[in-house]
Amino acid sequence: MGVCGCGKSSVGEALAQRHDLPFLDADDYHPKANVDKMSKGIALQDDDRWPWFEILSRAINEKSAQSGSCVCGCSALKRSYRRYLSEHIDHPVLFVHLHGNKELLFERMSARKDHYMPPSLLESQLATLEQPESDENAIVVSIDQTVSDIVEETERALTLDARD
Template sequence: MTGAANGPPIVVVLGVSGSGKTTVGKAVAEQLGVPFVEGDDFHPAANIVKMSVGHALDDADRKPWLRALAERIRQSAKAREGLVIACSALKRAYRDELRSAAGGRLWCLYLALDRDTAWDRVSRRTGHFMPAGLVDSQFATLEALEPDEPGMTLDATVDLPAHLSRVRAAVAHCGERTGS
């Protein structure tokens, strides 16, 4: 599927921890026939340790993570390959950095979720370094998609098949803001 004249889209599935980024991202990648990348895999070990013990990351901590994500996106853009990447991308500045690396092909899928549902999901999750105690810090950092950012906002509590049909239609118009 080609969403932009210069190649298939690069989709960032973003939101706070517990919003379903990985689950939705894998399904979107499969539907689009492009690779899926888990953004958590790009965190330096020090970031994982810091979060595991209950300390929120700051912008300085996120810099090497964002650089690594941007480099992966740049590789796909240069090869004119599509990509779906799940990562929090909580701030506009982070998304701008990723958008720059994508050469204008970045489309964002923001999975919006309320604090209580996020906390509940994260507290029940096993085998992940992100403790529920950091959910509030993610909401404090979160900047929702702005009207000029190509992408769409979806309710993270909606059933996955409903997401997929809307996302596929929206990605076909990559480069446009498609509302909430």
């Protein structure tokens, strides 16, 4: 989870591959109206997101029923969004918050090609982001490292979490 440009797709795909699990990119489940809005630089509102989360949670449940589990890259910016996903997904959900500073995020977004979300939406995403709190099933990993290092740090946190 995290704002645009944090590496959700790259890290999620790498984690999924490491564990031989399917990867779902939440962006692929946005209704066309959401994609059209973001393409025009218009930030999504809660009313835009709830139908998306409903579609996404069903897709995660279907994929997990086939394979036992899956990895999904999803912004899940607000606590209420994470709660909804946790309550509507049939398996336990762990959120890996990919966290980075605004400058690095903007640099990454500016370098992306063929993505519908323009860098101008970063501000709205940062304003919407609610950091995961201690009572949420979440870990925080810094994005100022390689994808491989992010995956390693995530694996170490998962291993420590499993021992608790």
